[in-house]
Amino acid sequence: xxRHLLSAADLDHPxxxxxxxxxxxxxxxxxxxxxxxxxLRGRTVVNLFFEDSTRTRISFEAAAKRLSADVITFSAKxxxxxxxxxxxxxxxxxxxxxxxxxxxxxxxxxxxxxxxTSGWVDGSVINAGDGTHEHxxxxxxxxxxxxxxxxxxxxxxxxxxxxIVGDVLHSxxxxxxxxxxxxxxxxxxxxxxxxxxxxxxxxxxxxxxYDLDGSLPKSDAVMMLRVQRERGAAGGFFPSPRxxxxxxxIDARRMxxxxxxxxxxxxxxxxxxxxxxxxxxxxxxSVIVEQVANxxxxxxxxxYLLLSGSEGGQDR
Ligand code: NCD
Numbered sequence: 001x002x003r004h005l006l007s008a009a010d011l012d013h014p015x016x017x018x019x020x021x022x023x024x025x026x027x028x029x030x031x032x033x034x035x036x037x038x039x040l041r042g043r044t045v046v047n048l049f050f051e052d053s054t055r056t057r058i059s060f061e062a063a064a065k066r067l068s069a070d071v072i073t074f075s076a077k078x079x080x081x082x083x084x085x086x087x088x089x090x091x092x093x094x095x096x097x098x099x100x101x102x103x104x105x106x107x108x109x110x111x112x113x114x115x116x117t118s119g120w121v122d123g124s125v126i127n128a129g130d131g132t133h134e135h136x137x138x139x140x141x142x143x144x145x146x147x148x149x150x151x152x153x154x155x156x157x158x159x160x161x162x163x164i165v166g167d168v169l170h171s172x173x174x175x176x177x178x179x180x181x182x183x184x185x186x187x188x189x190x191x192x193x194x195x196x197x198x199x200x201x202x203x204x205x206x207x208x209x210y211d212l213d214g215s216l217p218k219s220d221a222v223m224m225l226r227v228q229r230e231r232g233a234a235g236g237f238f239p240s241p242r243x244x245x246x247x248x249x250i251d252a253r254r255m256x257x258x259x260x261x262x263x264x265x266x267x268x269x270x271x272x273x274x275x276x277x278x279x280x281x282x283x284x285x286s287v288i289v290e291q292v293a294n295x296x297x298x299x300x301x302x303x304y305l306l307l308s309g310s311e312g313g314q315d316r
């Protein structure tokens with residue numbers, strides 16, 4: 001297995017399937033009264049969160065604890081980062097604690113890469129979302145959820161048609177999904193206003209469209225993205241939130257355009273009433289809560305595969 005998980009592109013086809021297969025085995029544990037495995041006993045996992053998070057942070061924490069690792073959760077708010085401490089000095093502090101894995105979320109694209117290549121920490125680095133760049137474990141849990149619903153839980157996603165809709169420009173989820181889902185054989189279409197598609201999207205392994213109504217009948221799954229106001233998405237990219245919802249939001253009428261078997265996904269947090277109506281978010285064919293539950297099993301699989309069998313900073 002690889003040592004760090006920085007990008008969805010770090011995983012080739014067999015490695016991606018190995019993570020998904022391992023996660024499927026681990027998910028079975030969630031139904032047992034005692035959910036813990038001794039696999040990572042004595043190992044230290046640090047959650048290093050410079051940016052806000054609900055799902056990703058708690059699910060990495062639950063995943064590490066279910067594998068019996070010692071977990072230290074660090075959030076920048078309330079730490080010396082707010083006194084101006086640098087990423088380097090924070091990393092050296094973690095290194096002094098003997099971290100075997102550092103799970104990092106940072107507002108700057110490339111921060112996890114810097115940690116992994118700088119020599120500041122010896123352990124595995126896992127990218128839990130860096131700026132507008134990547135969020136590989138989100139893509140893995142999305143692939144896992146798609147596989148359970150559309151591919152009978154095994155094999156790859158050959159020919160599955162996945163439509164990703166909305167603020168692609170600011171979305172690390174969209175980029176990681178485009179890479180991973182295409183590795184797994186899915187056909188990905190991005191639907192967004194032209195202003196919310198990134199420069200260079202032609203080089204991504206996806207099709208693009210501005211026409212949501214035309215794309216939905218050809219989709220096995222639709223993944224809605226949040227309009228990322230904190231990254232400036234509301235300022236000048238579209239005329240008004242109302243106009244955005246009318247063109248690129250999903251409501252009951254649009255949901256009816258999907259084939260019967262299709263599922264609706266969202267990585268959370270949702271802006272109910274902007275990219276998705278409450279009716280669709282809470283619909284039986286929406287798998288948004290299941291995505292969160294699957295995230296724990298997928299992150300257990302990633303921690304297990306990256307850390308098990310390795311001692312300290314050796315290559316694995
Ligand atoms: C996403 C993120 O943080 O990139 N959320 C998540 O990890 N579940 C998407 C978002 O913030 O909109």
